[in-house]
Amino acid sequence: MSDVYTIWLREMIRYVRAKSRIITSLAMPIIWLALLGTALGTMMENSPLLPEGMNYVQYIAPGIIGMAILFTSIFSGISIIFDREFGFLKEILVAPVSRLSIVLGKALGGTTTAMIQGIIMFCLALFFGVSFGSELGNAGGIVVTILFMFLIGLSFVSIGIAIASKVESMEGFQMIMSFLIMPMFFLSGALYPIDVLPGWLKALTYIDPLTYGVDGLRYAIQGSQTAQFPLWVDFGVLSAFSIFALVLGAYLFKRS
Amino acid sequence: MNAIETIKLTKKFDKLTAVDGVDLTIEEGEFFGFLGPNGAGKTTTISMLSTILRPTSGSANVWGYDIVKEQDKVRKSIGVVFQEPSVDDDLTGMENLEFHARLYKVPKDTMASRTKELLELMELTDRSKDLMKTYSGGMRRRLEIARGLLHHPKVLFLDEPTLGLDPQTRRLIWKYIDKLNKVENVTMLLTTHYMDEADYLCNRIAIIDNGKIVACDTPANLKDGMGGDIITLTLSTPPPANSEKIKKAKKDLENLGRVLSVSLVKDTIKLTASKGETLIPPALNVLRDNKIDVRSVSLHEPTLEDVFIKFTGRKLRDEVEGNKQHMVKAMKQHRRFRH
Ligand SMILES: Nc1ncnc2c1ncn2[C@@H]1O[C@H](COP(=O)(O)OP(=O)(O)O)[C@@H](O)[C@H]1O
Numbered sequence: 001m002s003d004v005y006t007i008w009l010r011e012m013i014r015y016v017r018a019k020s021r022i023i024t025s026l027a028m029p030i031i032w033l034a035l036l037g038t039a040l041g042t043m044m045e046n047s048p049l050l051p052e053g054m055n056y057v058q059y060i061a062p063g064i065i066g067m068a069i070l071f072t073s074i075f076s077g078i079s080i081i082f083d084r085e086f087g088f089l090k091e092i093l094v095a096p097v098s099r100l101s102i103v104l105g106k107a108l109g110g111t112t113t114a115m116i117q118g119i120i121m122f123c124l125a126l127f128f129g130v131s132f133g134s135e136l137g138n139a140g141g142i143v144v145t146i147l148f149m150f151l152i153g154l155s156f157v158s159i160g161i162a163i164a165s166k167v168e169s170m171e172g173f174q175m176i177m178s179f180l181i182m183p184m185f186f187l188s189g190a191l192y193p194i195d196v197l198p199g200w201l202k203a204l205t206y207i208d209p210l211t212y213g214v215d216g217l218r219y220a221i222q223g224s225q226t227a228q229f230p231l232w233v234d235f236g237v238l239s240a241f242s243i244f245a246l247v248l249g250a251y252l253f254k255r256s
Numbered sequence: 257m258n259a260i261e262t263i264k265l266t267k268k269f270d271k272l273t274a275v276d277g278v279d280l281t282i283e284e285g286e287f288f289g290f291l292g293p294n295g296a297g298k299t300t301t302i303s304m305l306s307t308i309l310r311p312t313s314g315s316a317n318v319w320g321y322d323i324v325k326e327q328d329k330v331r332k333s334i335g336v337v338f339q340e341p342s343v344d345d346d347l348t349g350m351e352n353l354e355f356h357a358r359l360y361k362v363p364k365d366t367m368a369s370r371t372k373e374l375l376e377l378m379e380l381t382d383r384s385k386d387l388m389k390t391y392s393g394g395m396r397r398r399l400e401i402a403r404g405l406l407h408h409p410k411v412l413f414l415d416e417p418t419l420g421l422d423p424q425t426r427r428l429i430w431k432y433i434d435k436l437n438k439v440e441n442v443t444m445l446l447t448t449h450y451m452d453e454a455d456y457l458c459n460r461i462a463i464i465d466n467g468k469i470v471a472c473d474t475p476a477n478l479k480d481g482m483g484g485d486i487i488t489l490t491l492s493t494p495p496p497a498n499s500e501k502i503k504k505a506k507k508d509l510e511n512l513g514r515v516l517s518v519s520l521v522k523d524t525i526k527l528t529a530s531k532g533e534t535l536i537p538p539a540l541n542v543l544r545d546n547k548i549d550v551r552s553v554s555l556h557e558p559t560l561e562d563v564f565i566k567f568t569g570r571k572l573r574d575e576v577e578g579n580k581q582h583m584v585k586a587m588k589q590h591r592r593f594r595h
């Protein structure tokens with residue numbers, strides 16, 4: 001347990017110290033929220049796709065929060081590649097620490113930073129005029145929001161660890177960005193209701209784990225009016241996926 | 257007890273055999289050295305013994321534990337100072353030490369006194385709160401050595417620990433690791449390019465070349481094994497190594513009485529012979545008769561360098577230069593990746 005804490009603590013120190021990283025990883029979601037929200041906002045005004053009276057910024061806010069968490073958590077997991085490149089991984093690997101503790105520490109560290117980023121993004125969204133309120137009530141809504149932030153973070157930091165255990169060098173990094181992260185984001189229903197998609201694309205969105213994360217956030221932030229699935233489905237699928245991803249990450253890391 | 261024991265230890269990378277059936281026994285408390293040129297397989301051997309790499313075949317025990325089946329117990333018994341940088345640049349020196357102490361479960365109070373002592377020894381006390389990325393290469397190295405010693409390992413691996421350090425710091429580190437070995441009985445396995453380092457520190461030395469141990473003994477025995485003094489003849493204009501002229505000269509030199517071996521490396525001919533001083537005039541005559549000009553002559557007792565040349569046919573110093581370039585390259589890469 002104390003080993004998990006040690007590894008987690010390092011992630012925290014590094015996070016607090018890397019101020020530029022905090023800002024850069026928030027810049028993209030902010031730009032999306034501001035530009036896309038306003039530009040497409042006019043187009044989507046009174047669109048039958050959105051619930052009555054809801055503007056587009058309001059609609060995509062949960063998706064953009066999900067995006068901030070997705071980027072931060074995948075990057076945290078993948079940072080194992082950097083640890084390997086700069087030699088620090090060796091220091092951890094020769095220490096009398098189980099591989100599982102290393103993975104758990106790294107995963108929880110990455111999840112914590114991703115949740116902090118998500119919460120900052122959530123506050124910024126409120127600042128942009130996004131309103132908060134669901135059937136869950138204020139307290140319940142916040143608890144569920146944070147719960148989903150945790151599950152999204154844990155899922156994707158674990159995926160990042162799994163990728164880093166397989167990818168030898170930093171070159172693979174850009175590939176992952178374009179072929180995994182972006183499609184996953186666009187397919188998640190963060191920017192539009194899944195129902196507008198043709199059947200085969202819709203099937204893809206159903207196997208995209210981020211879909212359930214965004215949907216859960218959507219439920220917690222704006223209630224069932226925009227959510228695609230019942231809350232228990234989002235929670236069940238995402239929990240199962242996060243456990244699967246963590247086991248996969250731990251397995252691949254141990255074997256590498 | 258044997259601190260380290262290897263049986264036919266082998267590591268292959270695709271077709272290249274980096275470590276080739278190494279048999280080795282190091283006793284508890286020994287200060288053991290690996291001496292070999294760049295690419296000999298020293299780091300690969302240490303990587304296997306410290307559980308970073310899995311052997312392709314063969315087996316090894318460290319502190320009585322199997323390096324494949326009992327990795328956790330091996331890890332608890334060892335400390336490693338890696339050849340390549342292995343600190344976190346975004347942490348301070350102190351934070352790197354604290355991280356290490358936590359992983360190795362060093363008690364809090366021991367940690368405080370030990371850190372203080374080690375930082376003073378490595379002259380890093382006033383920089384301990386600075387980020388590692390502001391450290392010079394030598395300072396990093398010193399911090400890594402301090403870190404490797406922090407948890408009192410039973411066996412300490414030191415992979416080229418003083419490479420690139422100034423002579424003064426090297427001396428300091430030698431004294432400290434020597435004391436650690438003698439007073440605290442820590443078993444040491446050190447790799448180095450520096451003859452004087454191996455000579456000063458090691459009880460026993462293995463000369464390793466192309467993944468194989470070609471000689472293994474105490475420094476004194478290795479030097480005595482040369483069987484006499486070394487005469488070094490530096491040539492003014494060396495003929496090509498395989499020319500008839502030089503071949504004949506070599507044969508003539510070998511036929512002088514008491515000459516044990518003749519070797520040619522670049523522009524120097526080395527003769528090993530007992531009572532070397534009486535052999536200088538006839539040797540010069542032989543070379544003059546073969547029309548080879550000699551620029552200078554020297555006579556000395558054998559050094560490990562001579563032992564090395566005898567077993568590998570190469571000079572170590574060339575390798576040191578090669579390694580410096582390697583270091584510079586590695587550091588450049590390091591810097592490029594960072595920002
Ligand atoms: N990960 C690796 N993949 C392929 N070849 C390697 C790897 N590590 C080392 N080698 C090769 O194995 C040989 C021994 O390397 P090394 O153990 O680093 O030598 P030394 O430490 O004695 O300089 C070298 O030829 C090196 O190029």
Ligand SMILES: [Mg+2]
Pocket residue numbers: 298299300339415
């Ligand atoms: Mg080496």
